[in-house]
Amino acid sequence: MSAHLELVLLVFGLIAILSLASVVAVLLNQRVVPGETSPVVENLLARIQAWWSMVALLALAMLFGRAGVVILFALISFAAMREFLTLTAKSQADHYALAVAFFIVLPVQYYLIWIDWYAMYSIFIPVYAFLFLPIISALRSDTKGFLSRVSETQWGLMICVFAASHVPALLTLQIPGYEGKSILLIAFLVVVVQSSDVLQFVFGKLFGRTKIAPQVSPSKTWEGFFGGVLAASTLGAALWWLTPFTPGQAFLLSLIITLMGFFGGLVMSAIKRDKGVKDWGHLITGHGGFVDRLDSVVFSAPIFFHVVRYYWSVT
Amino acid sequence: MKFLRKWLASLAGHSVSLVAHTVTAVRGIWDGVEPGPIQRVYFANHTSNADTVLIWTVLPPRLRKQTRPVAAADYWLTSPLRRFFGKDVFNTVLIDRRREERTEDPVKQMVAALDEGSSLIIFPEGKRNSGDTKLLPFKTGLYHLAKARPKVDLVPVWIENLNRVMPKGEIIPLPLLCTVRFGAPVHLAEGDDKEAFLARASDALLALSNGEDIK
Structure with a gap:
């Protein structure tokens, strides 16, 4: 096929x-x-x-294939970072650093994915942006809250750009017998993780009793967690025909990404609580912002990418 | 020619809105007042040259047509491009800020625009606020306007976050979310003197700045 x-x-x-x-x-x-x-x-x-x-x-x-997916996720990263950096600590001294993050780091990261330069796109933000953006901020000599400012900016880039860009990065994997089909890995990842969100919500509503971390997220329960993660992993196993995996492998990988997705939602909720907001944004009616919808995908994408790359890919 | 100018103005207006949406994903929140074809004076906090654009963008298109920003002639008449945006795109009421040299009374100009049926957007602080205080003391124009046309709704409008998108002195706008919150109208009350009224209007605007995030 x-x-x-x-x-x-x-x-x-x-x-x-x-x-x-x-x-x-x-x-x-x-x-x-x-x-x-x-x-x-x-x-x-x-x-x-x-x-x-x-x-x-x-x-x-x-x-539209590779171009379509890379451009879509670059735009999603832009929208997500716009939401994230609205809430982070910053001062006017960070203006250039933030402008560089939006208008240089983000497009360059996606360009590196586009040209498939693995060695660079996997360190560009964790190494180069990490070291250079604080330099730009420091040059404007405002030290008040400096460490919070630069750390929160870096966090925004790691989540909204670096982690999110690992979804289109799946296209660069070369898996024997699976040539030209790696776009299906994206479909697999997104469908399994997002179904897990929906199924956790459904199981939580039906059977939810025991809250996991009531201070962080009152809607997350152990019942919803087990029900959602297991049901979504079963769905993932049933979608093995999309992937280079056997049904058993598809189940295990689904288990990994739904677990990461769940904890991603938990971490992002903790940040929202810290910043005193209920939603990251308002652009997706009923869901909140882009970050609200994508928190689970961005947490699972890099892990999924590296596991598949290590065990299946020849590059 | 006139048709072309009108078409260009409409195109420019839509482009400006599109840019405003791309950069700020701006959202209008009607918190205590509904958007409707009622004559109003929207009075807002002023931190950026783009304040007018943001309010204009979140007004429903049918209200945009009848709403005229009040702006400084010394800014908007200095180049053909600014004149085009000031007059054709935003249909501003241009007032002269220079107290000594001006020939027309700004309040009379605003009242005349109200009498033509327009709504107005004004910034009662009189200039951009780039300091640490949330609001500068209001100029008296709002009071004179309220006295001249007491029936018109004076709607407080709080613009949130635009000062971070483009702080004074920066050229590149940062993409960050902004909101424009419209509050319950204030009117001149029986026996209000100038100070009491301006304090009340200023408080109404400040109260909006602490608004809860309503859906």
Whole structure:
């Protein structure tokens, strides 16, 4: 099978699931007493609508192949970092450093992914941006809160650009017998991690009793965690035909990325609590911001990338 | 020619909005007042030259048409490009800030614009605030406007974060999220003197700056 055929199958599957979800949501909406509104149902409708747009956008980007995916994730990184750096500590002395982060570091990182320079894109932000951006800030001699300012900027770059860029970086992997199909690894990663988010939410709503870290996130429960992670990993095993893995390997990899995704959500919630906000942004109706929707993907992408690269790729 | 100019102005207006959205993902929050075709004077905090653009961007298009920013003639008439943006794109009411030389009374110009049915955007601090205080003391224009047309809603508008997008003296804007929060209107009350009214208006604006994030 060509990569396109498998993508088409996957997209049809997603369309079927979203259609089902839409029908259920509309039925629920009809049960709401006329003249009243139910915030839960409205949020559900908004979320499903946003899912339709996200699936459409990702499918469209994949249709354009490598260029489409690299550009899509560069734009997502831009939107995510715009949200992240809105909340971080900064002063006017950081203006150039932040401008460099947005307008030089971000495009260069994605350019390095585009030209497939692995040795550079895996150290560009952790080494070069890490050392040079504080120099730019220090040159403007404002020392108040300096360490917080430079650290939080670096954190924003690591999460929103470095980690997120490992999704399109999957395209550079050379796996014997899987040539020309690595775009399916992105589909696999995104579908499994995002399903895990949805399934954790569903299991949490149905069976959630024991909170994991109530101070960080009151909605995360052990029941939701186990149910969601196991169900999504089973889904991942069932999607083995998209990947170069056997069903057993697909299950294990899904387990790794859903665990990383879960803890990513937890860490990002802790940052939101620290900064006193509920959502990172407002651009995705019903979900909050880009960072709210992508926290699990950015935490799992680099680990998924390196595990697959180490065990399967020849480069 | 006139048609072309109008078309260009509309194109420029949309481009400016698009840039504002790209850089700031600006969101209007109507917190105590609804957007509607009611005559209003929007009075806002002033930290950046782009303040007007941000308010203008979050106003629904039908309200944009009837809302005119009040701006300084000494800024907007200095080059053909600024004149085009000032007059054709934003349809500003241009006032002369120079107390000694001016021939027209700014308050009379604003009242005349209100009498034509327009809403106004004004910055009662009178100049950009680049200091550490949230608001500078208001100039008296808002009071004279409220006295001349007491029925018009005076809507406080708090612009959040734009001073970080482009602090004074910087040329490159940073992409950061901004919000524009509209609050409940204030009016001149019976027996309000100038100081009492301006203090109340200023407090109403400051109160918005601590607004909760409502959806």
